[in-house]
Every structure is written in structure tokens, then in C-alpha cells.
Amino acid sequence: MKLPLQLLMLAAVLLAFTSCSEALSENRGPTAPDFVLPDLNGTVHHLDDYRGEKVYLLFWASWCSICLSGLNEMEELIESDEDFIVLTIVSPGTYAERNPKEFKAWFSTIDHDGDFIVLLDEGGKTFNQYQLEAYPSSIWIDTDGKIIEQHTGHVTNYDILELMNSIH
Structure with missing residues (x-):
């Protein structure tokens, strides 16, 4: 017994x-939906190309005052040479955003570093895939391509780094 x-x-x-x-x-979390989006220079980025690296996605809009006030801080994060990739995404021609030509012209007039990657999500398909509702929206993705966290609203660099440093 x-x-x-x-x-x-x-x-x-x-x-x-x-x-x-x-x-x-x-x-x-779930696997982050892959996307294929061009940057402002026409270089195509696949999210799957970054598998094995941590990725921070920032969805923003040129008309969003919160987004614009955070661009300098975002540039500081990009220049800090951390161990993750920062990709920013806008949706030209949708959600009250300028069309692609107007957005590119506008972006060329603001002060930013050349390392600032802006991907063009024409039609907002990627925005919708991630089931986002507002700008700015942030997504943290681990090295396995899993979504670790998703947040709507401004996030400080301190908070971005704290979460990025806690994931593999």
C-alpha cells in the first residue's frame, strides 16, 4: 500500500x-506578429529578421503631442547603445497621419539622429495586428519573438530600460 x-x-x-x-x-505572451515594412529610406524590415535580439517597438504619430514630446527622449535611448533594437512605426495616410510623401518631408525638417528608424505602416495593418488603440503605444519583444509587455501612453527611458534589462 x-x-x-x-x-x-x-x-x-x-x-x-x-x-x-x-x-x-x-x-x-504570444508571438509578436511579423511585419514587412519599409523605412524612410526604402529599406525593408522584417520583424523576424530581428529574432534572437530584444526589440522595442514604438507606434507613434506626427500629430500626437505626447509622441512628439517624447521623440528627444527616444533619440537618447537609441543613441545609448543598449543591447536591443528600437523600431518606431507610423501609419501614413491612416489615423489622421500625413500621407507618406508629406510625412517624409515633415520628418526631414525635425532634428533627429540618423539612427532613428521609422517604419511606414501604410494602411495601419501592423497597428491593427498588434490590436493597438492609441498613440503612443509600446511593445517589448524578447529574443524568442514573444511579446513581453504592451503599454499605451508615454513610457520613460528608465522604464523602457528596466523592462528590457529584465527579459532575455
């Missing part, structure tokens, strides 16, 4: 570890 009780206890322990392991992997 003792052996079946021990087997039952062992099975319960194994089941508990399996459940914890599944819960931990589920907490990492």
Missing part, C-alpha cells in the same frame, strides 16, 4: 512542476 501512495505523490509533484512550467511560458 505504501508504494502506490509514493507513486501518487510523485505523480502529483511532477504534475505541479509541469503546470508551473506551462504557466511561466504562457506569461511570456
Whole structure:
């Protein structure tokens, strides 16, 4: 009678570890939807090309005052040479954003560093894929391409770095 009780206890322990392991992997979030978007220079970026690296996505708009007030801070983050990729995404011609030609002309007039990657999501397909509702919106993606966190509104560089440094 003792052996079946021990087997039952062992099975319960194994089941508990399996459940914890599944819960931990589920907490990492869904796989980030891939996208294929050109930047302002016409270079095409696939999110899957960044697999193996941590990625911070910032969805923003040129008409969004919160977004604009955070651009200098975003540039500081990009220039800080951290161990992750920063991609910013705008949706020209949708959501009250300028059309692509007007956006490019406007962006060329603002002071920014050349490392500032702006991807053009014409039609807002990527914005919709990520089920976003407002600007600015941030998404943190781990090296396995899983969404770790999603946030609407301004996020400070301190908070971006804190979360990026906590993920693999």
C-alpha cells in the first residue's frame, strides 16, 4: 500500500512542476506578429529578421503631442547603445497621419539622429495586428519573438530600460 501512495505523490509533484512550467511560458505572451515594412529610406524590415535580439517597438504619430514630446527622449535611448533594437512605426495616410510623401518631408525638417528608424505602416495593418488603440503605444519583444509587455501612453527611458534589462 505504501508504494502506490509514493507513486501518487510523485505523480502529483511532477504534475505541479509541469503546470508551473506551462504557466511561466504562457506569461511570456504570444508571438509578436511579423511585419514587412519599409523605412524612410526604402529599406525593408522584417520583424523576424530581428529574432534572437530584444526589440522595442514604438507606434507613434506626427500629430500626437505626447509622441512628439517624447521623440528627444527616444533619440537618447537609441543613441545609448543598449543591447536591443528600437523600431518606431507610423501609419501614413491612416489615423489622421500625413500621407507618406508629406510625412517624409515633415520628418526631414525635425532634428533627429540618423539612427532613428521609422517604419511606414501604410494602411495601419501592423497597428491593427498588434490590436493597438492609441498613440503612443509600446511593445517589448524578447529574443524568442514573444511579446513581453504592451503599454499605451508615454513610457520613460528608465522604464523602457528596466523592462528590457529584465527579459532575455
